[in-house]
Amino acid sequence: MDPWLRIGLSARVTGTVASLASTAALGLLAKGDGKGVLQPINATSHWLHGDDGAKHGELDVEHTAIGFGTHKASALFWALPFEVWLAARPPRSPFELLRDACAMSAIAAAVDYGATPKRFTPGWELVLSKRSLLATYGALALGLAGGAMLIAAGSVRTKEKDRGRYNGSALRQGDLGSYLCRLS
Numbered sequence: 001m002d003p004w005l006r007i008g009l010s011a012r013v014t015g016t017v018a019s020l021a022s023t024a025a026l027g028l029l030a031k032g033d034g035k036g037v038l039q040p041i042n043a044t045s046h047w048l049h050g051d052d053g054a055k056h057g058e059l060d061v062e063h064t065a066i067g068f069g070t071h072k073a074s075a076l077f078w079a080l081p082f083e084v085w086l087a088a089r090p091p092r093s094p095f096e097l098l099r100d101a102c103a104m105s106a107i108a109a110a111v112d113y114g115a116t117p118k119r120f121t122p123g124w125e126l127v128l129s130k131r132s133l134l135a136t137y138g139a140l141a142l143g144l145a146g147g148a149m150l151i152a153a154g155s156v157r158t159k160e161k162d163r164g165r166y167n168g169s170a171l172r173q174g175d176l177g178s179y180l181c182r183l184s
Contacts, residue, residue, distance in 0.1 A: 007083045014147030015079030019072045021143030022136055026124065029132035040136075041067040043123035054126035071122070075140070078108045082144050091152075098145045105141035109133075 036057030
């Protein structure tokens with residue numbers, strides 16, 4: 001497969017996992033801050049609706065769908081340079097993968113809140129405390145790392161299938177030990 005196609009497909013998976021992880025964190029952290037669960041996602045629609053989107057706590061297309069779509073697009077955007085970085089420097093231990101995901105998340109936070117005009121920030125600052133903002137970027141990092149680990153696990157299975165050493169039944173039956181023994 002073409003390396004750029006592989007990177008693009010990997011970024012779709014990694015970005016989707018990162019988006020879901022950070023969206024879940026946004027809801028939980030908003031609740032912890034005494035706000036509505038949907039307010040941070042609705043606030044992301046402020047690029048279109050202004051800061052009043054942050055006050056909207058109900059599920060609707062105008063705020064929630066626009067906000068989630070915008071957030072998902074941004075997660076995909078940040079997953080792309082992350083996957084380019086990973087492709088240029090394989091393989092990684094889980095610790096190194098998480099370290100690199102934290103670095104990408106820190107870059108995303110710096111760009112989102114340091115270099116982006118206010119109208120185009122994520123809008124979470126309109127709803128969440130600074131501590132919750134930091135935790136959200138931590139969740140983004142965990143999502144980036146988790147997505148990359150899913151891709152790596154799929155690559156191992158694909159390579160083993162290509163070598164005729166993987167039949168998948170051991171994993172479906174939950175017998176990881178016998179699967180690993182067959183690999184050695």
